[in-house]
Amino acid sequence: MRLWGFDDAEREFLVAATVELPELRAVLTRAERRADFRGRWVLQASVRELDEIYSLVEALMDGIRSRRWLDQLEGMLATLCTSMDGF
Numbered sequence: 001m002r003l004w005g006f007d008d009a010e011r012e013f014l015v016a017a018t019v020e021l022p023e024l025r026a027v028l029t030r031a032e033r034r035a036d037f038r039g040r041w042v043l044q045a046s047v048r049e050l051d052e053i054y055s056l057v058e059a060l061m062d063g064i065r066s067r068r069w070l071d072q073l074e075g076m077l078a079t080l081c082t083s084m085d086g087f
Contacts, residue, residue, distance in 0.1 A: 004050055004083040005040040017060055024052055047084050054080045
């Protein structure tokens with residue numbers, strides 16, 4: 001199991017993006033807000049589950065035009081990679 005952290009805006013975006021993906025939404029809803037992570041949401045998940053989230057974020061990037069959101073999603077991919085690699 002690995003830890004992955006994300007902020008409120010990212011959580012809101014991912015929860016909305018998984019409305020029709022109940023299994024992935026269930027994974028995301030396991031996240032807990034943690035004071036020791038500067039109030040960020042922290043998800044304890046398997047590498048497979050994190051890889052599924054990574055694939056979702058990649059797919060979402062194809063439909064996003066906002067530079068701000070593209071930057072945010074790229075940041076999410078980077079932190080997902082770090083979490084999956086265990087660094």
